[in-house]
Structure formats: C-alpha cells, structure tokens
Amino acid sequence: MATGPDHPAGGTDIEVQRLQRLFRFFAATQCRGRSPVYETLSEGIADDDTLLDLLMATPGEQRRPSLLFAAVNLLLASDPGSALADYYPTHGGRRPVDGLLVPTFAAFCAEHRDELTRLLRSRSTQTNEIRRCVALRLGLDHVHRLWPGPLALVEAGASAGLNLLVDRYRYRVGGQEASSAVASPVTITCEVRGSAPAGQILGPVTEITRRLGIDRHPVDLADPIARAWLEAFIWPEQAGDLATLRGAIDLAVSAPAVTVVQGDATADTARLLGELPGREPVVVFTATLLSYLDADARTAFVAQIEQAAARRPVAWVFAEAPGLVASADQGLAALTGPLAQRNSLFLVGASLRGPGRRDDALLAMADPYLRWLAPARHETDDFQWLPAHANAG
Incomplete structure (x- = not known):
C-alpha cells in the first residue's frame, strides 16, 4: 500500500x-x-x-x-x-x-x-433500489388523499423502471403485512422508527393508469450485460437484496407494463409529461436524482415540474437528501432549521402543483436505502428526536 x-x-x-x-x-x-x-x-x-x-x-x-x-x-x-x-x-x-x-x-x-x-x-451509475418503493407508496398515499382517483406515474432517473411496478410487490413494514392489490413473488421489507403504528403507514394501493420512466441511459432488461451491471450495484453482504432485485427483474420481464425512455430529467420532463394521454394527475418520483445534479440543474428540474403543472396536476414525490431538497425550492418549514444538514439520511415528501395551487408536505425521514422509515409526527417535524446515529442501525 x-x-x-x-x-x-x-x-x-x-x-x-x-x-x-x-x-x-x-x-x-x-x-x-x-x-x-x-x-x-x-x-x-x-x-x-x-x-x-x-x-x-x-x-x-x-x-x-x-x-x-x-x-x-x-x-x-x-x-x-x-x-x-x-x-x-x-x-x-x-x-x-x-x-x-x-x-x-x-x-x-x-x-x-x-x-x-x-x-x-x-459506464454510468445504474441502481434500482426496490426498497425505495416504500417511499413512493407513502407519497402515492398522500397524493391520493388530496387528489382522489387514478394517478399516472413517472419516475425521473428510472434506470430499469422497476420502481414503477410499485403496486406489483408485497410489503412488510414494521413487521406487518401492508395492504396490496395483488399477490407477488417479490416482498419488500422496511423497519419503522418512531411511534407510528406500522399497520397505518401504507394505505390501499392507488390505481395507476400508466407508467413512464425517464433515464439518460435506460437499462434494457432483455440484455444480460445490462442486467449484470444492475446487479453489480448490490453490496457484498446484501444477498437478500440481490434475490429481491432478480425477482423484480423476472416480474418485469414476464409481465411488461413499463416503458423507460431515454431523456434528460432537467430538459425533457415537461415535454414527456405533456405527451401522456389523459387528464388524471401525474406523480413524478425521484430518489437520489438530486445528488447527480448541480445547483443549476436542480433549478431546471423544478422548472420542468412547474411547466408541466401548468397543464395538468403534477405531484413530485421525492426521497432525497434534505439539503438538496432545501435547495430545490421546496416550501417545507422544517428545512429552515437543522434538518437541512442531515444529508446522510433521506427526506421523503411530496409537492403537489397545479394551476394556482401548491402544497408541500413532509412525510418521513429514512435510511437512503429504505431499510427503515420514520414517519413525520407533524408538518414541521425537524426529526431532532431521531438520533444522530440513526443510519447506523
């Protein structure tokens, strides 16, 4: 050495x-x-x-x-x-x-x-951390409460698009089975921290009318080389995660329901949302996308959301580092304090936007890989009750 x-x-x-x-x-x-x-x-x-x-x-x-x-x-x-x-x-x-x-x-x-x-x-970084579907489901629940009815789902930075199959998986949250619309060979697990009853965290699965992924380098699951590269991002000790990923890939290949198109989230999101048929609200999901964008690109991405929201209701559901969320024009009161410095964790939230409307909501803090989730206790929760070493458990 x-x-x-x-x-x-x-x-x-x-x-x-x-x-x-x-x-x-x-x-x-x-x-x-x-x-x-x-x-x-x-x-x-x-x-x-x-x-x-x-x-x-x-x-x-x-x-x-x-x-x-x-x-x-x-x-x-x-x-x-x-x-x-x-x-x-x-x-x-x-x-x-x-x-x-x-x-x-x-x-x-x-x-x-x-x-x-x-x-x-x-090569470029390509991950599909299936556990992040827990954050997506939490966001979908919130959006559905405010905008009842079916939703279209888009993921920016979708990789192979496996998170777009969010309603095709089973969930065990806090050791309890969450409601699911279908039986599935893939089970996603997530611990719960805090006092929220595990059985009340995820509600019934929202009806998803159409699904679209956007990625600069989409993963073709029919290509064994591309699949091998996706699997290479599973960490050495995570044999269970590797099995989950392979199960999700097999599910996606056997019942294709997702389209992932090549595109830049900071330049193409509004156009692609505008091309979606229908008038139902669109949920745009991101997880770690902001960490790959500089300050100007983060501003450009938010502008894409706002441009699309001028034509139909759009909700941005995110699982991102708090400091990056704070820099992306999110009107969350909790981010004016020390919460914005806890960038080793993820903030889960939703921003609903439409003509003349904006509603930003803090939903949870989480391990970046959604091994655990801590639901927000109130809309201005700064999570100071969550230990500084929370990510080490």
Whole structure:
C-alpha cells in the first residue's frame, strides 16, 4: 500500500483530497452499519495512492465510490474463485473482514486495471433500489388523499423502471403485512422508527393508469450485460437484496407494463409529461436524482415540474437528501432549521402543483436505502428526536 507524500499522478492535490474526503464520507454515512466490506475498503482506498490513481485517471463525474465498487463487483461475478470473492457473501464468500481485505482488493484492481479503467470511463451509475418503493407508496398515499382517483406515474432517473411496478410487490413494514392489490413473488421489507403504528403507514394501493420512466441511459432488461451491471450495484453482504432485485427483474420481464425512455430529467420532463394521454394527475418520483445534479440543474428540474403543472396536476414525490431538497425550492418549514444538514439520511415528501395551487408536505425521514422509515409526527417535524446515529442501525 502506497501512502507516501506524493499524490497520485492523475490529479492535483485538491482533486485527490476531495476524492479522499468523498470515500471517507461514503464510509461514515453510507456504509457504516450496512456493509463492513465497503466501509473498510472505503477507508483503505482513501489512504492508498495507487487505488486513488485508478479513479483519478477517469473524468471527474466518474469518480464515485459506488462506480468503482460496482465495476469490481461485475468482474468478481466472472471470477468467483478470486481471493477477493471470499469476502463477498453475494459471491458465496464467508470470510469476515480482516486486515487482508484492502491488500486483496488492491491486488485484484492491479490485476484487472485495464478492464476497470475501461468500465470506469464508459459506464454510468445504474441502481434500482426496490426498497425505495416504500417511499413512493407513502407519497402515492398522500397524493391520493388530496387528489382522489387514478394517478399516472413517472419516475425521473428510472434506470430499469422497476420502481414503477410499485403496486406489483408485497410489503412488510414494521413487521406487518401492508395492504396490496395483488399477490407477488417479490416482498419488500422496511423497519419503522418512531411511534407510528406500522399497520397505518401504507394505505390501499392507488390505481395507476400508466407508467413512464425517464433515464439518460435506460437499462434494457432483455440484455444480460445490462442486467449484470444492475446487479453489480448490490453490496457484498446484501444477498437478500440481490434475490429481491432478480425477482423484480423476472416480474418485469414476464409481465411488461413499463416503458423507460431515454431523456434528460432537467430538459425533457415537461415535454414527456405533456405527451401522456389523459387528464388524471401525474406523480413524478425521484430518489437520489438530486445528488447527480448541480445547483443549476436542480433549478431546471423544478422548472420542468412547474411547466408541466401548468397543464395538468403534477405531484413530485421525492426521497432525497434534505439539503438538496432545501435547495430545490421546496416550501417545507422544517428545512429552515437543522434538518437541512442531515444529508446522510433521506427526506421523503411530496409537492403537489397545479394551476394556482401548491402544497408541500413532509412525510418521513429514512435510511437512503429504505431499510427503515420514520414517519413525520407533524408538518414541521425537524426529526431532532431521531438520533444522530440513526443510519447506523
């Protein structure tokens, strides 16, 4: 492991320091309590010039921990006999994290450096975290209470569009079965934090008239290479999540009901919503979309929602970092205080917009991967009752 004073050749001191902070932040806010493998690797990469150099040789927008880990995971799937695979339960490994994990990871990256460089330069982040459907259902319930009747559903940043099948899954929230319109081979689980009765969190499934996904690089589920890349974003310890993802993919392929079109959420959303037939309200769902947009792009996305809402009712349901929601023109009183700084968690909310109408609602705080959900106690809840270490459980 190289830890000398010289920075990696591919970047300036400032760029490398930014990347080191990103990996340490990723370890502390995303991995701790969820993935000992990725937490240990993230801390190790931050101190390893050779591994940092692998990322510094790629364009700036590609320098993401999740992209590096997915690229390695993809190669591991075709090399299950590798020593590194021993640490990955998703590849049959049973070895606990120890002092050899980071050197083993570094050796694997050195052996596959050319392949990893190609993947890091050419591939984009593609995830379909099915648990986020819990946030979507919470938002759909809220919208349906204010706008009774059928709804059209659009997801911006839809990837393979699996979240658009929100009403085709079963749900166990807080250990209790939630109401579902259909039997399903896929069950989504989510813990509940706070005092809300688990059985009252999700209401009856809303009727969805049509479904549309928007993504810059839609995933073709008929393409085994695309499916493998989607699976590569499942974390090492999450064998159950991998099974859930595969079940959702099989469901989508066997009963196609979703169209995902290529488009830019910041430029094409209003046009695509305008092309939807019917006059029923449209729910636009985003989860982590804002983290991929700079300040100008976030403003442009909100403008797309407002433009579409001038023609028919549009509700934006989101599961996003609170600080990014606050910067996206959301009129939530709770975001004027410390809540906007809790960006290791997700804020779940809804913004209903139509001609002469706007209604912003705070619904919950959640783990970014919806392992747990904490329903809001009132409309100005700042969630100070939720421990600062809430994401570690």
